[in-house]
Amino acid sequence: MSSDQIEIKWKPIKASCKDDFIGIYYAEVPLAAACDYFDFEFAKYNQSTMSWHMINLRRPLQFRYYSRDHTCSGNYSLIAVSPLVRPLNINEPVHVHLAYGDRIDQMFVSYLTNSSQYIPQCQYGFSPSSLQFHRNGTTTTYTASDMCEGKANTWGPQAFIDPGYMHTILLEDLRPSTTYYYRVGCDVHGWSSIHSFTNRPESGDEAVTMIAYGDMGLSPVEPGAKSTIDRVTARVRATNMTCLLHIGDISYARGVGALWDSFMTQIEPIAAHVPYMSGIGNHEYDHVLGGEKDPSGASGPGGFRPEWGNYGYDSGGECAVPMVRRFHSPSNGNGLFWYSFDVGPTHVVYYSTEHDFRHSSPQYAWLEKDLRSVNRTRTPWIIVGAHRPMYASETDEPDDFIKLMLQAYLEPLFYEYHVDLNLFAHKHSYERTCAMYRERCIDDGITHVLIGMAGQDIDGGGYSGAEWSMYYDQEYGYTQIWANRTYLHFTYYHNDDDKIADQFVLKK
Secondary structure (H helix, E strand, C coil), rough: CCCCCCCCCCCCCCCCCCEEEEEEEEECCCCCCCCCEEEECCCCCCCCCEEEEECCCCCCCEEEEEECCCCCCCCCCEEEEECECCCCCCCEEEEEEEEECCCCEEEEEEEECCCCCCCCCEEEEECCCEEEEEEEEEEEEEEEEECCHHHHHHHHCECCCCCCEHHHHHEECCCCCCCEEEEECCCCEEECCEEEECCCCCCCCEEEEEEEEEECCCCCCCCHHHHHHHHHHHHHHHCCCCEEEECCCCCCCCCCCCHHHHHHHHHHHHHCCCEEEEEHHHHHHCCCCCCCHHCCCCCCCCCCCCCCCCCCCCCCCCCCCCHHHHHCCCCCCCCCCCEEECCEEEEECCCCCCCCCCCCCCHHHHHHHHCCCCCCCCCCEEEEECCCCCCCECCCCCHHHHHHHHHHHCHHHHCCCCCCEEEEECCCCCCEEEEEEECCCCCCCCEEECCCCCCCCCCCECCCCCEEEEEEECCCEEEEECCCEEEEEEEEEEEECCCEEEEEEEEE
């Protein structure tokens, strides 16, 4: 089953090499193709066991031991193979996750199986022993040719693999601030475990608590990802968490399809319990060619690529296709690229730094309209978020013109509409500014917070000593936002000890 641990054992060989490895392979990969693994771990001298955290890739897998010939300087030779490892249920419902719909009474419930043969279903109710309500859903998938370019267009164990089928059910008529229990699947292929969620409040009079971070990546490839997942999972289980905000750079799959399976398995303990509201980063979207397949509808072969930007090929050619097939959002903007929603006394806005944000752009027009329409009596707090930073005092990119353009085009708009908090990531560190405008600390300014420390390799550069920078560090962690009508309390936790590293309070 997905998330099971498997221990493999072997008899150590006498003439082992320091780069001997155990690889996990799709069963159809020829034995001579040592480098066509999905994943691998080096086998240490005299090591005889290894534990693997399995994911359901909807196919038989095989472990293989390879060692080098000719006193550890030649080609790899096969030493041993395991029996085939097969999923107990190839159609097991996996990757269960939630997202908000357009209305307070709606919730998207999504999951994945290997088949589209049967209508996806969700059974839900007020008790785990009485799932008296039922909804059907829809199914989608994608293939290599649906994406824009490069590795994403190529089939192979380290490129595109069949992703299975993504199923989504829209639950409606949900009561606010009410806990529901649910499961997904069908009678023929089986059902998921029973999960639960608490719907968001209808009124701005109720306090809410949100988790926020960016730049997570995949455990154990990125050492910080596991500690963040573990800390956040524990907090979600212990606290009445309202939702989670992931501000871009989600899985870092970059064209390697199986990494999406790994990431979705990784977040399920969180995302099956609280809405996982995701935004687009450069590693989901940025591409050079294939613009006609870009689901955002941006013009040109590579979308928004001004001369002053450093937009690259960071998605491995995916151009956000896996994202928009897997994740959901309210439909009041442009899909996952920009949208907004209310959570208790907060209005949350996702915008895209990977798309044109200048005054003449559709995104700018949408942002201005959305901010103008906010009822500050109902939602006194406005939180905006996008992937790349508007302010950061790390000195590794002295010519970051995207940052300067965000300040030129969007900072005045955010100040005009009294945005309280601007969240971003991209840099793998944490930093908080004072309430500021145009690089000056002022009483009615915007507080900017860099939250890119969720898992991907942490930064190690220096800082400029900017006067507006109130706190910074380069440690793995996550943040929590608690808000009622009068106060917004923002807290940053380090993963290593789960203690508060920074916090601040905003007051209306």
